[in-house]
Amino acid sequence: MFPETLPEIADSDLEQFFQIMLTQYGYDFRGYAPASLKRRLGTVLKRYGLADMRTLNQRLLTQPDYCERFINEITVSTTELFRDxxxxxxxxxxxxxxxxxxxxxxxxxxxxxxxxxxxxxxxxxxxxxxxxxxxxxxxxxxxxxxxxxxxxxxxxxxxxxxxxxxxxxxxxxxxxxxxxxxxxxxxxxxxxxxxxxxxxxxxxxxxxxxxxxxxxxxxxxxxxxxxxxxxxxxxxxxxxxxxxxxxxxxxxxxxxxxxxxxxxxxxxxxxxxxxxx
Amino acid sequence: MKGREVFLWVVGGSAGSFTPVRNYLHQMPYRQEMAILLCLHRMRNPRISMIEALGRVPEWRVLEPDDKTFVEGGFVYVAPADYHLLVEKEGYLSLAVDEPVHFSRPSIDVLLQSVVQAQWPRAGAALLSGANRDGAYGMYLFHKAGYFTAVQDPADAEIATMPEAALALFEPKVRFPISQLVEVTLQALSL
The missing domain is CATH 3.40.50.150 (Vaccinia Virus protein VP39)
Incomplete structure (x- = not known):
């Protein structure tokens, strides 16, 4: 509806995401601060036109190639020469x-x-x-x-x-x-x-x-x-x-x-x- | 008072908001059960810090929070330049350097959304003058979540874009002229 809309992310879907990343790929996201993690997951869903977290989970589960690209999307790379x-x-x-x-x-x-x-x-x-x-x-x-x-x-x-x-x-x-x-x-x-x-x-x-x-x-x-x-x-x-x-x-x-x-x-x-x- | 018991009062604004907010803080009676989260767009490398520019505010403690600062009443937390400010469910503030939203970091939308996501027990927000639409959608989410919302009357705002963007999405609890921001804050707190 609005361009700013970020999809809601249910805790149960987030749990499933943690499990997939940990067991399939060895990435442990459980210790990531939830507010910004949910935000970034929402941004990824939007960018790839995925309806919800379940669709993302499904994709991560079935398409191992997708994981590398996903890690690139989900990690934050804001940096600059001599920042601060x-x-x-x-x-x-x-x-x-x-x-x-x-x-x-x-x-x-x-x-x-x-x-x-x-x-x-x-x-x-x-x-x-x-x-x-x-x-x-x-x-x-x-x-x-x-x-x-x-x-x-x-x-x-x-x-x-x-x-x-x-x-x-x-x-x-x-x-x-x-x-x-x-x-x-x-x-x-x-x-x-x-x-x-x-x-x-x-x-x-x-x-x-x-x-x-x-x-x-x-x-x-x-x-x-x-x-x-x-x-x-x-x-x-x-x-x-x-x-x-x-x-x-x-x-x-x-x-x-x-x-x-x-x-x-x-x-x-x-x-x-x-x-x- | 500490953590989730504290009433969170978010004040968001951009161009045309700074001086009114400074005056507001100097008039705002101290309340130990409430924390003010100030999210104003600003230059990336300003010559003086926002804290200095706000001057000494009576009684309230004004600071730019570090990451993972536990929320306490009686504090004014100013979103630091070039970081998003977020509220975490566990009762602390966190910072992020994710991409700017509406060309803004800190972004008012990001802060407001995080309060809603954290299902903070008691909160309210006011959106002031500004030249872009950051904050409008976050205010709408706030409103939908049942929190108190106040939007500056566009006719009273130095730059009406920001309040107008919010009013296009929903009808807030209060529309107010900036001179009444203290009263509006106390009204939100008393609910």
């Missing part, structure tokens, strides 16, 4: 200097999405002369986003914002150093990605897979229930070397998480923490 520039300034001035004398710098981007955050880090490391020592691991639940991240190609309309954000963090730098326009797209230099490894990884169901000096997980926790967030934050902290740095989204909060006592704030308002020694 003040947080990147804090990382540059308060966190990276802690590692200047380290022979290696292992960095994990948990929920790397379409790759803008990894590129931001690669630029930050390049500007600070730390890139060659760094190994970046970019993971996401969504394979399609990771493929896009590896292409490091973005709509040209983002250019002005990216340039502005970059210049906020590095006033003397310029996007031209790192990206060029090609066929109406903004293409970042592949050289920036030479130390980046892209892996599909499910933060909810898979365990810790390495130790890192820096872990970034921004605007991922907001999609989880408090219980799931608590579990995931524990994994993130377990992935840090003592003294390692954790960066989360600037509106995310972990003071109530059980892992919080293992962290000290470097910059609370920018959500930059350090694992206790």
């Amino acid at each position: 520039p003040s947080a990147w300034i804090a990382l540059k001035t308060q966190a990276l200097p802690l590692f200047l004398s380290m022979p290696q710098l292992r960095i994990w981007h948990a929920g790397a999405s379409t790759g803008e955050e990894v590129l931001s880090m690669a630029i930050l490391l390049t500007e600070m002369g730390l890139y060659d020592r760094a190994q970046l691991i970019a993971t996401d639940i969504d394979k399609r986003s990771l493929n896009q991240a590896q292409k490091a190609t973005y709509p040209l309309r983002n250019r002005a914002l990216y340039e502005q954000n970059l210049k906020t963090v590095f006033p003397l730098s310029s996007l031209d150093k790192y990206a060029r326009e090609e066929e109406g797209q903004l293409v970042f230099r592949q050289e920036l990605l030479r130390n980046v490894l892209y892996l599909q990884h499910n933060l909810v169901s898979e365990g810790v897979f390495g130790l890192f000096e820096i872990v970034l997980c921004r605007n991922v926790l907001i999609y989880f229930t408090p219980e799931l967030q608590d579990r995931v934050v524990m994994k993130l902290v377990d992935s840090l070397v003592p003294g390692g740095v954790l960066m989360i989204g600037t509106k995310e909060s972990l003071f109530w998480c059980s892992a919080a006592k293992r962290l000290v704030a470097i910059n609370e308002s920018e959500r930059l923490y350090r694992r206790r020694q």
